[in-house]
Amino acid sequence: MPDANSLYGPLDPAPDAGWEAAPPRMGFFTDTSVCIGCKACEVACKEWNGVPDSGFDLLGMSYDNTGALTANSWRHVAFIEQPRPAGHRTPPFAGDPTGPAAGSPASAAVGAGTATDTGTNPGLPPGRPESAARMSTGPEFLGMPGAQPPGRGAGAESRSDFRWLMMSDVCKHCTHAACLDVCPTGSLFRTEFGTVVVQEDICNGCGYCISACPYGVIDQRKDDGRAWKCTLCYDRLGAGMTPACAQACPTESIQYGPLDELRDRAAQRVATLHERGVPEARLYGHDPTDGVGGDGAFFLLLDEPEVYGLPPDPVVTTRDLPQMWKRAGLAALAMAAATVAAFVGGSS
Amino acid sequence: MSPDRPVGALFRRFRERLAAERTAVANRTGGEPGSPTARGVGRADSGSRATGTGAGVGRTDAGARDAGLTPHPPRDAAPTVGRRRGGKGGRGGEQLTVPPAEFTSYYGRPVLKPPVWKWDIAAYLFTGGLAAGSSLLAAGGQLTGRPALRRAGRATSLAAVSASAYFLINDLGRPSRFHHMLRVAKLTSPMSVGTWILSAFGPAAGIAAVAEVAPRLPPHGVLGPVRRLLPPTGHAAGLVAAVTAPALATYTGVLLADTAVPSWHEAYPELPVIFAGSALASGAGVGLLAAPPGQAGPARRLAVAGAALELWGAHRVENRLGLLSEPYAAGTPGRLLRAGRALTAAGVAGAWLGRRSRLLSAASGGALLAASVCTRFGIFHGGVASARDPKYTVVPQRERADRGA
Numbered sequence: 018m019p020d021a022n023s024l025y026g027p028l029d030p031a032p033d034a035g036w037e038a039a040p041p042r043m044g045f046f047t048d049t050s051v052c053i054g055c056k057a058c059e060v061a062c063k064e065w066n067g068v069p070d071s072g073f074d075l076l077g078m079s080y081d082n083t084g085a086l087t088a089n090s091w092r093h094v095a096f097i098e099q100p101r102p103a104g105h106r107t108p109p110f111a112g113d114p115t116g117p118a119a120g121s122p123a124s125a126a127v128g129a130g131t132a133t134d135t136g137t138n139p140g141l142p143p144g145r146p147e148s149a150a151r152m153s154t155g156p157e158f159l160g161m162p163g164a165q166p167p168g169r170g171a172g173a174e175s176r177s178d179f180r181w182l183m184m185s186d187v188c189k190h191c192t193h194a195a196c197l198d199v200c201p202t203g204s205l206f207r208t209e210f211g212t213v214v215v216q217e218d219i220c221n222g223c224g225y226c227i228s229a230c231p232y233g234v235i236d237q238r239k240d241d242g243r244a245w246k247c248t249l250c251y252d253r254l255g256a257g258m259t260p261a262c263a264q265a266c267p268t269e270s271i272q273y274g275p276l277d278e279l280r281d282r283a284a285q286r287v288a289t290l291h292e293r294g295v296p297e298a299r300l301y302g303h304d305p306t307d308g309v310g311g312d313g314a315f316f317l318l319l320d321e322p323e324v325y326g327l328p329p330d331p332v333v334t335t336r337d338l339p340q341m342w343k344r345a346g347l348a349a350l351a352m353a354a355a356t357v358a359a360f361v362g363g364s365s
Numbered sequence: 366m367s368p369d370r371p372v373g374a375l376f377r378r379f380r381e382r383l384a385a386e387r388t389a390v391a392n393r394t395g396g397e398p399g400s401p402t403a404r405g406v407g408r409a410d411s412g413s414r415a416t417g418t419g420a421g422v423g424r425t426d427a428g429a430r431d432a433g434l435t436p437h438p439p440r441d442a443a444p445t446v447g448r449r450r451g452g453k454g455g456r457g458g459e460q461l462t463v464p465p466a467e468f469t470s471y472y473g474r475p476v477l478k479p480p481v482w483k484w485d486i487a488a489y490l491f492t493g494g495l496a497a498g499s500s501l502l503a504a505g506g507q508l509t510g511r512p513a514l515r516r517a518g519r520a521t522s523l524a525a526v527s528a529s530a531y532f533l534i535n536d537l538g539r540p541s542r543f544h545h546m547l548r549v550a551k552l553t554s555p556m557s558v559g560t561w562i563l564s565a566f567g568p569a570a571g572i573a574a575v576a577e578v579a580p581r582l583p584p585h586g587v588l589g590p591v592r593r594l595l596p597p598t599g600h601a602a603g604l605v606a607a608v609t610a611p612a613l614a615t616y617t618g619v620l621l622a623d624t625a626v627p628s629w630h631e632a633y634p635e636l637p638v639i640f641a642g643s644a645l646a647s648g649a650g651v652g653l654l655a656a657p658p659g660q661a662g663p664a665r666r667l668a669v670a671g672a673a674l675e676l677w678g679a680h681r682v683e684n685r686l687g688l689l690s691e692p693y694a695a696g697t698p699g700r701l702l703r704a705g706r707a708l709t710a711a712g713v714a715g716a717w718l719g720r721r722s723r724l725l726s727a728a729s730g731g732a733l734l735a736a737s738v739c740t741r742f743g744i745f746h747g748g749v750a751s752a753r754d755p756k757y758t759v760v761p762q763r764e765r766a767d768r769g770a
Contacts, residue, residue: 329765344618345618
């Protein structure tokens with residue numbers, strides 16, 4: 018008997034998927050306030066999981082050379098480099114004169130068009146130049162990586178406030194995983210740890226999961242046609258080990274553990290940050306009552322989620338599935354009725 | 366970064382394009398890109414949403430203006446808004462007062478992955494609907510004694526369902542593994558449901574079509590019994606196909622709606638209706654093309670019913686969804702849907718006025734088939750466009766989050 022919350026609402030996913038005596042649900046807590054953007058997680062993931070290389074070249078938009086989560090990048094470190102004060106603190110250069118802009122929104126607009134061949138489909142689609150330019154509004158754009166720290170080369174008069182936000186993105190391992198629910202082959206499955214994994218020997222590359230994911234995570238490899246994403250190192254979990262990215266993270270920005278414990282720890286961390294004068298700290302994906310029933314991998318962010326390329330309020334598409342089938346049924350009945358009427362009514 | 370330092374080819378191209386862009390902007394604005402007046406014209410709530418201090422530069426379009434872009438209003442959105450607000454004929458140089466949808470994004474990159482489905486899937490939407498519509502037509506012809514409708518319907522149905530199977534398998538990343546679809550049956554996966562609907566419909570439609578060759582078989586010899594058994598078998602198979610046909614025609618609406626693609630998902634109440642109407646209209650088109658005017662009466666009536674469903678649904682989708690209606694009105698999807706509407710109207714009018722003319726009826730049938738193709742491709746590409754632009758993901762979700770907070 019499926020749970021009443023099988024499609025929407027708080028749920029413990031592993032028992033709902035039929036696991037008996039499942040271990041506690043495991044997950045990631047990614048605390049972006051201590052991320053230093055070293056990309057060790059990206060490298061460790063590729064090393065352990067044998068993920069093909071990608072992203073050796075700069076995209077021109079920031080120090081982000083990966084661009085997005087793809088089938089060939091299961092961790093993606095996002096860099097937000099903006100000429101804005103970081104948070105509530107008094108801007109360090111508030112009184113200083115600001116120099117002329119270096120044509121910055123223009124470079125952001127051009128950068129939005131860069132796309133590297135990730136070897137996957139859709140991989141890293143180009144962005145909208147208007148939106149990219151709007152993002153980097155301000156006196157100085159840091160998007161074009163320089164050899165020196167911002168402001169040093171051009172002299173004091175061109176210094177301005179700026180912020181660097183870094184965040185290691187990953188598959189969210191949703192409680193209500195749309196990719197899993199729409200998979201027509203049963204290739205995607207729920208593990209005993211509550212995570213979501215693709216079985217590569219089953220996937221036939223239909224691409225449905227890719228359109229269904231509300232976070233734009235899962236992606237298709239061009240050379241083999243199958244869908245790939247983070248497995249939360251299912252093989253390591255089974256052996257009682259920590260996933261490669263969390264193991265490699267030098268600042269414990271990526272923390273791995275039982276989800277309940279991580280949620281407690283995250284709430285404490287937010288409280289601490291608020292106490293220390295970082296009121297912009299907030300959690301994302303931690304709430305079991307949100308649109309996807311809470312994420313198995315959740316985050317501490319320092320600005321709105323859309324700044325990091327995350328959807329602000331994702332809702333699993335299958336929430337409305339019963340309604341959809343109902344509407345389809347009504348449409349099918351209308352079709353049958355119209356056919357009957359067309360043949361029995363009328364004289365010719 | 367010094368120019369002589371080795372960089373990758375991608376970054377070199379970026380730098381070259383940036384240089385070219387800068388020259389162009391400088392020429393346009395008189396060499397003053399980013400003059401302080403144009404920058405940071407502060408809205409009261411400028412600054413990052415999280416800080417709310419008013420310090421820093423807000424989410425204005427100043428940056429885009431600096432860049433020599435025209436996000437006010439966004440390029441892709443302008444025609445829609447203008448047309449809707451301005452009513453009919455209010456085009457050409459009209460100044461827009463509607464503010465652009467302002468939102469934040471990660472360097473303008475899409476939040477979602479756009480569908481990887483190639484045009485095969487849009488084509489399948491048409492052929493699947495055509496197979497369903499023509500098998501309904503065939504069953505009607507079979508039960509009411511209109512052999513021309515029956516024959517044309519059965520033949521088209523088999524051809525269309527075969528094409529559907531080809532398109533569906535060809536679109537897979539691993540076509541040789543198509544049979545993995547038959548491992549499971551999942552109500553939560555419209556594609557799995559569709560696989561089983563097709564597995565029931567396809568063979569039935571095939572048998573019904575094959576039964577049409579019975580009269581050509583020799584009455585005696587080995588094939589004699591086959592000749593006698595085929596018509597009743599075809600009769601039963603035709604009815605099985607007709608019973609599954611409405612499911613085949615409408616599940617594709619759920620197939621598209623059960624995704625994160627904003628303009629597909631939010632259109633979930635209408636998509637099955639549009640596809641049902643489009644399937645009926647295309648089936649009617651086959652009847653009008655193939656049957657003499659004396660037998661084509663039901664096809665004409667079906668055309669009207671199908672067109673009514675299709676036009677109503679498309680109208681709702683193009684107007685009810687607010688921002689998410691935009692992708693269906695702009696660019697290629699907009700042109701396709703408008704063409705579909707015009708062809709549907711022409712097809713219905715022709716079918717009704719040309720009741721006695723074989724030629725006019727056939728032309729109307731062709732118009733209805735073309736209309737169905739346009740509508741399917743329009744809906745398909747409208748959804749893809751909505752997934753490619755972060756605006757359609759972020760703006761509605763941000764509004765929802767702010768309402769909830």
